[in-house]
Amino acid sequence: MKLHSIVIVEDHMLLSQALESLVNSFEKFRVLYTCINGRDLLNKLNDIPLKPDIILMDVNMPVLNGIYATQLVKEQHPDIDVVALSVDENEETIIKMLQAGACSYLLKDVEKSILETALSEVIYNGYYHTKKVANILVKLLQPKYKRPKAELKERELEFIKYACSELTYKEIATKMYLSPKTIDGYRSNLFQKLDAKNRVGLVIYAIKNKIFTP
Numbered sequence: 001m002k003l004h005s006i007v008i009v010e011d012h013m014l015l016s017q018a019l020e021s022l023v024n025s026f027e028k029f030r031v032l033y034t035c036i037n038g039r040d041l042l043n044k045l046n047d048i049p050l051k052p053d054i055i056l057m058d059v060n061m062p063v064l065n066g067i068y069a070t071q072l073v074k075e076q077h078p079d080i081d082v083v084a085l086s087v088d089e090n091e092e093t094i095i096k097m098l099q100a101g102a103c104s105y106l107l108k109d110v111e112k113s114i115l116e117t118a119l120s121e122v123i124y125n126g127y128y129h130t131k132k133v134a135n136i137l138v139k140l141l142q143p144k145y146k147r148p149k150a151e152l153k154e155r156e157l158e159f160i161k162y163a164c165s166e167l168t169y170k171e172i173a174t175k176m177y178l179s180p181k182t183i184d185g186y187r188s189n190l191f192q193k194l195d196a197k198n199r200v201g202l203v204i205y206a207i208k209n210k211i212f213t214p
Helices: 013-024 038-047 066-076 091-100 112-125 131-141 154-163 169-175 180-194 199-208
Strands: 004-009 029-035 054-057 081-086 104-107
Touching (some): 004 013, 004 038, 004 112, 013 029, 029 038, 038 054, 038 066, 054 066, 054 112, 066 081, 066 091, 066 180, 081 112, 091 104, 091 131, 104 112, 154 180, 154 199, 169 180
Parallel strands (some): 004 029, 004 054, 054 081, 081 104
C-alpha cells in the first residue's frame, strides 16, 4: 500500500507532536517531518529532496504565517497540496487562506475521522471542504458579496498613520515606544489583516478609509 507523506507546520511543540502521532496512526499516511513556522517549512522544502504530498499548515504563526507561507509554497512547489488546520474561525482568515492556495480549511478541534477523510479526499479529489467553508465559497461567488471590514485597534491605527510618513520602521518603533521586533509584528499582522503586500498597500488602505489624508 502506498503511503502518502505529510509535513506538519505548527509552532506549538506539544500540539505538533500530538498531530504527528495522530497522522501516523492513519493507515495511508505518514509524517515526513515537522516545522515550527512558515520560514522553517520553506527552508526544509528547499533542503530536503523528498517532497510531501500534503502540508498541514497552521495559520497564525510567528516569523512567517500560514497565509504567506501557503502563497510561497504554491508558487515554488505547485504540486504540493496545503490543508489549513487552525483555531481561527474568522471568515476573512478562511477566505485569505483559500485564496492563498489551500485546498481545505479545518479547525483544530476536528474529529480524528474527519481529518483522515479530509486528507484522503485531498489526495484523490484535490480538495475537501466542510459545510461552513462550502457556504463561504458560495457567498464568494455572489456578485454582491463584500468582505467584512477589518477591525483595527488604536495602536494599529497609530502604526498605519506613521507608515504613511517617510519614517523608517526603526524610527516608527521609537515614536511608538516599542521595540523594532514588536513593530515587525504589527506590520506582518496588518499585511495579513488588510491583504496588503507591502507598505504601499497600507498607505492605499489608509487613504481609501480616511485614516490618512495626503
